Amino acid sequence: MEPVAEDWRTALAIVAHPDDLEYGAACAIAKWTAQGKTVIEVLATRGEAGIQSMPPEEVGPIRSAEQIEAARRVGVETVEFLDHPDGMLEYGLPLRRDLARAIRRHRPDVVISGNFRDHFPGGFFNMADHRVLGLAVADAVRDASNPWVFRDLEEPAWHGVRFSLFAGSPQATHYVDVTGHLERGLSALGAHKVYFDNLDGHDGTENMVRGMAAAVGEAVGVTHAIGFELL
Secondary structure (H helix, E strand, O other): OEEOOOOOOEEEEEEOOOOHHHOOHHHHHHHHHHOOOEEEEEEOOOOOOOOOOOOHHHHHHHHHHHHHHHHHHOOOOOEEEOOOOOOOOOOOHHHHHHHHHHHHHHOOOEEEEEOOOOEOOOOOEOOHHHHHHHHHHHHHHHHHHOOOOOOOOOOOOOOOOOEEEEEOOOOOOEEEEOOOOHHHHHHHHHOOHHHHHOOOOOOOHHHHHHHHHHHHHHHHOOOOEEEEEEO
16 A cells, blocks of 8 residues: 555545544545544434434434534534435435535645445445445536536536545455554544444544555554555
8 A cells, every 4th residue: 555645735535424534534635634634424314213212303403413522622623414314315416416515616726535345354344335436426526526517506617626535344455554543533433422332333433544554554653554545
């Protein structure tokens, strides 16, 4: 893997749910905001279907607040929600249009998202919302740059995205050295307290992120690193 270039100023992180960024990408975001870069987060849903023992109308506001706090802990001041339905994201023009609008409005140098491949490293099957959202982000970057696509949008086309990064991909091509920034990323993970308190089998989530960062770091010759697929 090669290091991700860091000679840029602004990034837009787009994911499906609250907590999606906190499984590694938040550690990189913590590093970048510490460098003075601006990162904005956009979430397609509010994660309202994420706790089966609680009704969505109660869960949505809780998980939204937890994401805003998680973002704050890694230096992100702006968090937006597109309010698509959690668990039922559909790949198509409505989603691509909303994402292209966000890209045109925020005009980032870099776009960050999550794994759109069928599986995670290790073979665990990826969920539908992740696959749909990640692929839509990859396409929306191109949509946002084409003035003849989504011509009804008020925001002008934006050609300035240099590259897109997808965390958690089994086809990682690049890495970010997050040595010294791991704890801030893990602090963001800890902001999702209500979510994790109501899930079974997530007691080792922090250790999972630590182990992943150590393994990628060892592979590339640093203490801790996060892998990304770069497009």
